[in-house]
Amino acid sequence: MKPVNAIIQEVRSETPSIRTYRFDLSLNPAPGQYAMVWVHGADEIPMGFSGPETITVNAVGDATRALFKLSPGSSLGIRGPLGNGFTLVGDKILLIGGGVGVAPLAYLGETAHDLGLEVDSLIGFRSADDMIFRSRFMHLGKTVLTTDDGSIGIHGRVSAGLAGLDLESYSQIYLCGPEMMMWDVISRTKDHASRIQACINRYFKCGIGLCGSCCLDPEGIRVCKEGPVIQADRLLDSEFGRYRRGPAGDKGPCRG
Amino acid sequence: MASLSGDVGGLELKNPIMLAAGILGTTGASLRRAALAGAGAVVTKSVGLEPRSGHPGPNVVDVGCGLINAMGLPGPGYLNFQEEIDLASASGVPVVASIFGASPEEFAMVASGLKADAYELNLSCPHAECYGAELGRHPDMVESVTRAVKSSVSSPIWVKLTPNVSDIAELGLAAQRGGADAVVAINTLKAMAIDIESGYPILGNKFGGLSGPAIKPVAIKCVYDLSFALEIPVIGVGGVSSWEDAVEMIMAGARGVQVGTALSRGYEVFGEISRGLSSYLDRKCLTLSDLCGMARRQM
Numbered sequence: 248m249k250p251v252n253a254i255i256q257e258v259r260s261e262t263p264s265i266r267t268y269r270f271d272l273s274l275n276p277a278p279g280q281y282a283m284v285w286v287h288g289a290d291e292i293p294m295g296f297s298g299p300e301t302i303t304v305n306a307v308g309d310a311t312r313a314l315f316k317l318s319p320g321s322s323l324g325i326r327g328p329l330g331n332g333f334t335l336v337g338d339k340i341l342l343i344g345g346g347v348g349v350a351p352l353a354y355l356g357e358t359a360h361d362l363g364l365e366v367d368s369l370i371g372f373r374s375a376d377d378m379i380f381r382s383r384f385m386h387l388g389k390t391v392l393t394t395d396d397g398s399i400g401i402h403g404r405v406s407a408g409l410a411g412l413d414l415e416s417y418s419q420i421y422l423c424g425p426e427m428m429m430w431d432v433i434s435r436t437k438d439h440a441s442r443i444q445a446c447i448n449r450y451f452k453c454g455i456g457l458c459g460s461c462c463l464d465p466e467g468i469r470v471c472k473e474g475p476v477i478q479a480d481r482l483l484d485s486e487f488g489r490y491r492r493g494p495a496g497d498k499g500p501c502r503g
Numbered sequence: 504m505a506s507l508s509g510d511v512g513g514l515e516l517k518n519p520i521m522l523a524a525g526i527l528g529t530t531g532a533s534l535r536r537a538a539l540a541g542a543g544a545v546v547t548k549s550v551g552l553e554p555r556s557g558h559p560g561p562n563v564v565d566v567g568c569g570l571i572n573a574m575g576l577p578g579p580g581y582l583n584f585q586e587e588i589d590l591a592s593a594s595g596v597p598v599v600a601s602i603f604g605a606s607p608e609e610f611a612m613v614a615s616g617l618k619a620d621a622y623e624l625n626l627s628c629p630h631a632e633c634y635g636a637e638l639g640r641h642p643d644m645v646e647s648v649t650r651a652v653k654s655s656v657s658s659p660i661w662v663k664l665t666p667n668v669s670d671i672a673e674l675g676l677a678a679q680r681g682g683a684d685a686v687v688a689i690n691t692l693k694a695m696a697i698d699i700e701s702g703y704p705i706l707g708n709k710f711g712g713l714s715g716p717a718i719k720p721v722a723i724k725c726v727y728d729l730s731f732a733l734e735i736p737v738i739g740v741g742g743v744s745s746w747e748d749a750v751e752m753i754m755a756g757a758r759g760v761q762v763g764t765a766l767s768r769g770y771e772v773f774g775e776i777s778r779g780l781s782s783y784l785d786r787k788c789l790t791l792s793d794l795c796g797m798a799r800r801q802m
Contacts, residue, residue, distance in 0.1 A: 248565055252700035283561070287703045291560030322701060453563040457767050458574060459527040459548060467532030494556035496529040496548070497579035
């Protein structure tokens with residue numbers, strides 16, 4: 248598809264570096280799907296949905312900084328929704344998110360809650376100042392909060408919040424956040440890997456499974472098309488958490 | 504079932520349907536998937552001397568009749584690429600390294616630094632400054648690049664040609680003079696799309712190359728002309744998405760057929776095309792060599 252023109256209706260500041268943009272389009276994305284967002288004159292970047300008409304963006308690069316200069320009334324090009332989103336399984340689920348990665352989980356949780364599922368959450372941030380969507384999660388059910396600096400909630404990484412949860416009691420676990428945070432959780436919960444759906448990212452260029460820049464070793468999973476949600480047992484022996492390719496296709500360290 | 508095996512441009516292939524350059528060819532794992540799905544050979548993403556990040560996005564736009572892309576030759580550089588070729592080779596099908604450079608010397612350096620079953624010289628990418636078609640539209644340059652690579656490696660050399668010239672056969676003849684073992688035709692056609700709401704050209708590079716169903720008739724004509732003009736084999740590529748398209752390409756004179764944009768349907772296309780081609784040959788009581796160039800003999 249060609250990019251569809253989307254007009255920004257509302258910009259909300261979640262933290263100094265995170266903003267939510269609401270569009271005039273109803274794309275009806277499944278939680279976990281993404282859009283290729285074209286910031287005119289800058290670049291086109293993949294963004295997960297934080298709601299049916301919203302994306303939530305952390306300013307980390309040139310394109311996101313260019314996006315931050317836009318205000319209501321400005322337009323963007325949107326290709327999407329793309330990829331495979333989360334699949335709801337069972338009647339009691341756990342969301343585990345870190346940083347801006349909680350955004351698609353908040354959307355998933357609300358969708359699940361509306362369908363009558365029981366939804367618990369474990370969400371972590373660097374500090375209280377970086378926290379987003381806490382009330383959205385608390386509205387859904389039991390919410391465990393962690394911060395790296397201990398400014399609110401449990402002091403420690405997201406995995407520090409696992410101890411208080413009975414993972415066995417959840418029919419499915421949904422994970423999204425910085426790669427090393429997700430890897431930390433997956434590697435500590437290997438027994439549950441077949442019940443964990445992880446929303447991951449790689450360097451996407453085409454978004455339609457053709458260019459090959461996002462393929463995950465060793466299976467060659469086209470993350471932009473077959474993902475970005477991938478069952479964690481397929482990640483255990485993959486490049487995930489070990490290395491990732493950059494825009495040139497060369498291997499580099501995982502960040503976050 | 505009719506046999507699809509045979510020699511294509513100096514490589515013995517189990518079937519003539521190959522993965523085209525630039526599609527799912529950045530990693531050994533994705534090349535291996537194409538091989539396991541039934542590709543007769545796989546061609547890597549083009550690799551050059553240095554790592555390159557490519558153009559800013561959007562890199563691809565679907566215009567309904569095909570795709571326009573301007574990736575900008577992203578790649579890790581040849582020194583980081585041998586491990587991907589080796590991984591792909593472990594699948595058992597021939598791996599063709601697509602390479603690019605800014606001069607005959609650069610091409611020769613990249614080729615001699617990579618071990619592959621064959622080399623496909625990218626003298627045809629339409630959207631990378633100083634590379635691809637900027638060299639490849641000049642017959643003299645095609646000949647010198649081909650000769651430089653031919654004298655530095657022993658594996659077969661295929662030269663991928665640009666259709667963005669008035670007479671592609673001149674380029675094919677130049678490749679043949681330079682010692683090419685085959686030519687591959689065609690690369691994408693120069694193209695552009697504009698977003699009418701904002702007025703911006705959609706691609707980050709402003710223009711790019713058109714692939715997919717829209718260019719198949721152009722590719723058929725180029726292959727038809729080249730196979731008449733050349734002694735060396737022609738490998739057809741451009742808009743092939745079904746076994747019927749592959750039959751048509753072979754009838755135009757192609758010994759092998761590459762598939763690219765159709766991979767958007769999934770890796771299954773290789774099996775579908777090979778099976779369809781084989782059944783067709785059975786139904787018509789023909790061999791692959793009977794089919795090759797049939798369109799020129801039907802007069």
